[in-house]
Amino acid sequence: MSTSMSESTLGDFSTLPLEVLEEIIKQLSPVALDSLSRSCKMFRVLTEAFVAHWHTFDHAVGRFFTGDGHIREFQDLMKVTGLLVSGEAALDFFVHATTATDLHALSNILQCLIVGDWLLTHGYLFAPKDFHLDSFQDDIARFQGLNPIDTTIQQEDDEDIRDLHRECIVHSWLFTKGSMTITLSATSGPPIEGIFSCHSTGEMNILSHEAAYCLFPLMTLVQNRTMLIRLQSPMERSENLAIRKQTNRGLEVVHRPSALLCANITSSLSFLSTRHIGDEHCYIVPFDNTADITRRPDFLECHSWSMAYTRRYNLFLTKIFKPTTPTPAFIVSPEDKALIMARFAVIENLVSDGLLAVEVAVLAIQQFIRDWRRQRTRGNSKAFAHFGTIVTALNGSYGPIIIPACIAQELFEFVITVHAHFRQVSMLEPVHKLRTRKSSAEVNIVFDVSGAMLNLNWRTLKEWAVAFKQYNILINIRRMHS
Template identity: 25%
Template sequence: MNIDSLPSTTDDYILDQLSPAELYKYARTCKATHDVVYAYIRRKYQLHTLLGRYFGDSEIREFRLLQYNTGMVISGSTVLQFFDRTVYPDSDLDLYVEHRYRKSVAVWLSQIGYEYVPHPTSKFRTLEEALSSTGPVPAEWDVTLSTGEDPEYYEAILVLTFAMQRPYRKIQVITSFFNPLSSVLRFHSTCVMNIITHNKAYSFFPRATFGDRRRSLKNFMNTSSGTQVAYAKYESRGWEIIGSIDRDDFDGANAAFPTGLRRVGDSKCWTIPIYPDLALPEGYIESNAWVTQYNARLMPTMRFYGMYSRTQLRASYVFPADQDVWHWISEITKGGPNSAHSKIDRRYDEAYASLIRWYFDMYC
């Protein structure tokens, strides 16, 4: 008897035992198994199962609409659970959003019953005080460009904690000046470099994170004091935290930690559609790109620049650390709005997306 002739519940029992890498290999054996595996993926990788701990059914739909409107992404251990088909009972829901959209997210969480919980050392004792924090002040009517080494623009501006009782649930909202990806690419190690948007889930280093060896490479851009605690936490969850790699790990089509130009949703990512489809536009997350580089000791850095405009762009972006791209973007945005009556125009986001696609096609 073939697996494709068994009930779907039997499929689940068998396929649950396979790692993501094994699922992928099994799906390639023939068309019948391909169909079985992809039907399983559609059943098993359900966002509402993951978010059901925090929101009701109607709230999950509202949450995804909020993601689309603000560019907010889910990241951290929650997304790791999604891809790994597991549950960490003590984990929080970590949401990353541009600082300019903080109020939309905070107000929505408050409206559905979550309460703001200030950190004991925070100077913001109320949510209103916290939301009044401005962070770096960008150019009023222009485009702000910055390198990835500028701490003023790449450190978290706010970390807002919200909680709900019976049962206890905690949500953290982390804001950044640039696209949330600027925070994700500075995480302590690669196993948590995964995101969920309103319509897709992306893992940036899936071969290493979910393959047979389950490795996570330290990110030396992250110098925060909590990295050792984070390493210990993910080691206890089954990942080997490593500081450097060998050539086979970063070179070639099957590299676990691929080097060079990367883009959200590229062929080196593991990308899963989120169902049900809300029939919303794609958004601009796949217009973000970076370069993974290794030094002589094969230790990595994720290199990127950032772009922000309150008047010309719906979203901010990270783009490859390349001076040519910097100058091209500067030229594209020179003739943008320059008055207080200007409105954000999607054409600027679309023009930037076209530039990144062209650049990616040229160099990859």
């Protein structure tokens, strides 16, 4: 009977018009789309056809460039200048929508004249604000200091760049063609700076000439959530407007992630590991390289960051690494910068002699560091379950927590690492205190070291125990006798 019902269901689907099937599939998240494709042959054929049609560079930006050959030319422009697309148009691509009428382009200030001139020769008109000169060329020349006119550039509460933190964007220009608008925002460093300065994780989606990247796909595309970055209530008007754009798309705003999630090394929000563009947490859709024959990778995976959490803010921590002039700059995690610099110094002569591209060198070094960190922290992920037990105990356990000897060493190292970050970012607040029969709230953690050879720095352990004591968490080292 179940077989006939299944066949009937498939038969009903197969008789639906393709337009209706496409509308149904458009509502699916990437995870659901992948699951559907694995369910049966018919759905695999349907989803493959859908992906082939929708997951293309043409679909990503096509409505903004309708002229003959303009899409290919724009892809070439992105390749040559390093231009990135973010904002509503990028999110539209991942949710299979075509509602956005504004495209946000991010470019290094030195490339903005090339980008703006290209837009002007492809049907777009410059729409100056009160603080702009009437001509785009005159305005950018004045801003870059090429024009003798000494005028301070003003920045109003511009809704077109309100998604970004203002200090990252040094200037912006608006171009229009009918109902379509393109905002060109200039960054002083790599354009990826603009992405890392967004107000929330739901906006951290990128279109390059090579691929589309969603940095937080689980939250954004599956859970329909967005976490605030460097924001807290009460927010300014421009900040409220930026977040309202996210809620209008059905995204739930997360003000503070759980401590367990932040301390989980396998989480995309963990402060215990460096994130980089293109890592295992990202959702990537490669584009067919239909631009000219001289293909050039975008090397976005050279850029990395670390998550951090203070009493007030959720943060992206980044540093700029610029090897040598005139090589490009890279945005890297503060934890990795010193290691990258040290290893780059060893092979810098190969780069200066032109034997090795600087992007390839930096990417290879970062991959080495990631592999090294992965080996170092492999045991920590196993110990995380025991750390979770400790945190859970804060909510209501009475008796002591016994940590078995087989995991004691790994857990020691893990919790010491966690505490170092907690102390640095002030996350270890006793929000949930242990409910005991006495007035004081205490958690008694007993490490069983029987039969274990622990390689411990006892001075560090003592400092760690003293620090935890202020939160009424008591640490004991004992040999448990059976």
